[in-house]
Amino acid sequence: MAAPGELALIDTIRRRAQATATPALRLGIGDDCALLGTKTGEEIAVTTDLSIENRHFRLDWHPAEAVGHRTLARGLSDLAAMGARPCAAFLSLALPTALTKAPKGKKSWADRFFDGFLALAEEQATPLAGGDLAESPLALADIVLVGAVKKGRALLRSGAKAGDLIYVTGRLGGSALGLALLEESARLGKRTKTAEEQETPLGPHLYPQPRLEQGQFLAHRKLATAAMDVSDGLSIDLARLAAASGVATELDAEALPLFPGATLEQALDGGEDYELLFTAPATAKIPATIAGVAVTRIGRVLPKRKGRPQVALCEGKKKKALEPKGWQHFA
C-alpha cells in the first residue's frame, strides 16, 4: 500500500509538471534520474541556488506564488547570464508539513508556490524534470537549472578587457525598493491576491523577469566580452566581474537606470534585480533595446593598476572607490 503524504504530493507535482514538458526532456519525474537530449556542438550549463525561509524570503511578507516564481527566476537568471537556453529545472523542496495542507476552501502554500513556479516555467519553456521533497521545520527551496549553449559561446565573467564599455539591461533598485515597501507594510502579510502586484512597484521584487532572450541574443551575436546577472547587488557583482577579468571598472552614477522611486544606494547595493550586467568593446553596436528591454551604458573598463579600485563611482567630477556591498552569508 503506497502511503499518502510524500507520494501524494509527488503525484500532484508530477501531474502539474507534465504541462511543462518539452521534446528534449526524454524522461521526467518518476525514475532515479531525468534524461535530457543533447545537441551536437553544445555545452551543458548547470547552476544551483538555495532559497531559505527568513534569509531569502519570509512567509509573512512574500506570497507563496512569488516565492515559487523567485525560486525559478534565480536559476533562470544564471542561465541568462551565460547566454544559455533552459533545458530543464529540478527543485528540491523542504517544507513544514503545515505548508502542504490546504486550509478549508483554499489552496495549500505548496500549491500556490507551484502556481507561481510553473507559470514562469511555462512562460520560459522550462520543464520541471525532477527534484526531491522532504519535511523540515524550515521552508527551503534549492533550484537547479540545466541549460545548453553553443560550444565556445557561453558568456563568462572573465572576458572583460580594458577599453570595453559596461552595460546593464532594464532598471536597477526596483527589487530593493519593493522589499523596503514590504518591510514597511505589516498588512501585506495577509493579502492573497497577487496577480496584479506584477504591475505595481512590488513587481520587480516579487516577480523578477530573468533576461533569457537578452542573454541568448548577446551570446548568439558574440556582442559581449563578459556577462553576469545582478543578483547580490551591482557594486559587489561588478567587483566580481572585474576580479574574474583582472581589470578595474568605473560606473557613472548619472547613467544608472534607476527604477522609478529607487535610490542610488538601492540601485548599487540592493541586489535581486536579476538584470544582465555585461561588457562589450567600444566598437560593438549594442542595441538600445533587446527583446523589448532597455539596455543602458553605465561605465567603462580600465586596466588594473596599483591603487586603482576594482569599482569606482563617478558622480559629476568626483570619483570615489565603491565598496562592494550586498548580500553575503556567514559574514
Next chain:
Amino acid sequence: MAAPGELALIDTIRRRAQATATPALRLGIGDDCALLGTKTGEEIAVTTDLSIENRHFRLDWHPAEAVGHRTLARGLSDLAAMGARPCAAFLSLALPTALTKAPKGKKSWADRFFDGFLALAEEQATPLAGGDLAESPLALADIVLVGAVKKGRALLRSGAKAGDLIYVTGRLGGSALGLALLEESARLGKRTKTAEEQETPLGPHLYPQPRLEQGQFLAHRKLATAAMDVSDGLSIDLARLAAASGVATELDAEALPLFPGATLEQALDGGEDYELLFTAPATAKIPATIAGVAVTRIGRVLPKRKGRPQVALCEGKKKKALEPKGWQHFA
C-alpha cells in the same frame, strides 16, 4: 573589499574542488553556471537528493566525514541505477555558522564534511563543479549529479517483463543494522576517528558504496530490463519498480543476501543500502559478481493480475503480500 565569511568558505571549497576536475568539466566553480562538455549520442542524466539534519543524519551520531560521503553517495547511486557515468556534482549546503568554524587545533565540521565528500568524489572521478552556500539554523545538503549515458541505454524502472528474474547487488540490511548500532551507543557522538569504521559493521551505513561500475556494466551489455537503487527499502523500492513496469513480483526470503547480523526485516524495510535492484530475462547470463560485487537472484516477475500483490514474499511454502515499508516524508 571582499568580505570574509561566505567568500572565504567558497574559496576554500573551490581550491579543494580543483583536485576533482576532469577534462569534460569546461568551467567549474566561480561563474554563473558550470559548463560541461557532451559527447554525440549521449543523453544527460540528472538527479537531486536532499539530506536534512535530524531527518537523514544526526550531528551527534554521524561523523561529519560520513555525512559528506553519504550526501554524494546518494546522488551517485541514482546515476548508477540508470547505468550512467558521473560528469559532475553540484552541492547546495546550508549550515549553522558554528559548523563552519574550526575549534582550536581541529578541523571545522564543514571541512570534515568535505573530507568525506571529496574523497568519494576523487574515487569516482566526479568533479565538484558548483553549488550554493547559505547560513541556516539547520544543516542541510542538496546534492545534484549530472551524468551521461549512451542514448537509449539508460536503465529505467519501467522495463521489467513477466518471466524476468529479479537480482540485487551486494548485501541488504547492513545500513539499517549500522543505524541500529548507532542508536544503541550514545558514546558514538564523541568520536572523531572514522576511517577505520569503513571496515566495521558501521561501514555500510556510514560509507555506502554506490554501484556505478555495476550499473554501467548492465547498461553497456544491455543485460537488465529494469533497474533502480535500493534507497528507501527493498519492499517499497521493488513495489515502485513493479508499479512503473506494470507487473507483479515475488521475492524469495531465503535467497536474500543478508548483511551478517542483519535481520530479514532490516533487509526488506531498512533502506539506504544503495545496492542495485534489477530485472533481467531468464535467458540472460548474469555474472555471479560484477566488478567484485556479488549479484544474487532474489525473485521473479509475474504478470499483473487482479488480487495479486505488487510484491509477494515467499518463505518456504508460504507466500504473503509484502507491505511496502521504508522511509517516507509527510506520511
